[in-house]
Amino acid sequence: GESVGLHLPTLSVQEGDNSIINCAYSNSASDYFIWYKQESGKGPQFIIDIRSNMDKRQGQRVTVLLNKTVKHLSLQIAATQPGDSAVYFCAEGSGSARQLTFGSGTQLTVLP
Amino acid sequence: DGGITQSPKYLFRKEGQNVTLSCEQNLNHDAMYWYRQDPGQGLRLIYYSQIVNDFQKGDIAEGYSVSREKKESFPLTVTSAQKNPTAFYLCASSRGGLVSNQPQHFGDGTRLSIL
Numbered sequence: 003g004e005s006v007g008l009h010l011p012t013l014s015v016q017e018g019d020n021s022i023i024n025c026a027y028s029n030s031a032s033d034y035f036i037w038y039k040q041e042s043g044k045g046p047q048f049i050i051d052i053r054s055n056m057d058k059r060q061g062q063r064v065t066v067l068l069n070k071t072v073k074h075l076s077l078q079i080a081a082t083q084p085g086d087s088a089v090y091f092c093a094e095g096s097g098s099a100r101q102l103t104f105g106s107g108t109q110l111t112v113l114p
Numbered sequence: 115d116g117g118i119t120q121s122p123k124y125l126f127r128k129e130g131q132n133v134t135l136s137c138e139q140n141l142n143h144d145a146m147y148w149y150r151q152d153p154g155q156g157l158r159l160i161y162y163s164q165i166v167n168d169f170q171k172g173d174i175a176e177g178y179s180v181s182r183e184k185k186e187s188f189p190l191t192v193t194s195a196q197k198n199p200t201a202f203y204l205c206a207s208s209r210g211g212l213v214s215n216q217p218q219h220f221g222d223g224t225r226l227s228i229l
Contacts (some may be wrong), residue, residue, distance in 0.1 A: 010154045034215040045120075045204050045220035046157075053215060091156065095215065101172070102218065104149075104156035 010089070012109040021079040023108045025092035030073065032094035032103075037066060037077045040089045040107065049077070049090075079110075087112045116141045118221035120205050126229045127192065127199060135190045135224045137205035145210060146188035147218060150174060151202040160203075163188055192226060200227050 015021045027035070033054035038046035052059045052066045052075075059066050065078040075092050091107035118139045127133045139146065145164050149157040159172030163182040177196025182188050188207075192199045202225050206218040 036217050038220075043223075043225075045118075045206075045222045048217045048219055051215075051217050093157075101159055101162075106154055106156045 010106050010109060012111065014111045014113055015082050016113050017082060017084060019082055021077075021082045021086070021110060023077045023079075023090045023110065025075040025077075025105055027073050027075060027092070027094045027103075029094060029096065029103070030070075031096045034095040035066070035068060035075050036093045036095075036102070037064075037075075038091055038093065039086075040091065042088075046091070082110075082112050084112050084114070086110060118205060118207055118219060120203075120221035120224050122224060123222070125224055125226045127226060128229050130194045132191055132193050133226070135192070135203055135205075135226070137188045137190065137221060139186055139188075139205075139207045139221075141207055141209075141219065142185070143207035143209050143219075144185070145208045146182065147206040147208075148172075148178070148180065148188070148190045149204045149206065151204055151223075157204065160190065202226075 036051040037049040039049050040046045050061045050064050050066050052068050057068050063080045067076045089107040089109050091105045093102045093104045095102040121136045147162040148160040151157050158174050160178050161172055161180040163169035166185050169180050169182050179191045202223050204220050204223045206220045208216045208218045210216040
């Protein structure tokens, strides 16, 4: 899994399988979290966000889970497709910090 | 279509030269940001602007300058004082500022290299 600010891990999944990308955050005061998808040579694309008063949020084929007890965030992608291949990274923010802190990302590769 | 446009896509800088990266948004967002992305690292904040005619330094502002004369435009100048400018530069905007818990939306970046 990914830690905000550390190395770039990789994840390979078979087309059609579900993917789970993890993110550990360190600031217990963080109250807002975002997942981005970044394809090679492009800017990050917003996927989904969640606030700390929720522990789960669903979008189209994606679900974000937040576990504040262990400071862990995950992104689940259902029925992974070749177009999902990209780097995924999380960002955390808080009113007190006044800025977002971005993780370095996880490279997701979808195998045919 | 609403979005953020960065130009140019690729830029080359000579020694001692200042270069300016353009960022325009038509999302009617108040806040705009500049980030630097280096391989294997998370985005690092260079400058941000919460409102027209106001901007604040981020974590790595040295060697960079910005202006915010119009709501839709937030150009970044990489000065000769920035000794390691080779990176992928990303501009973003959001409806509210950094404390508003609104997602930031990004342009497609400018890749700056040294000649």
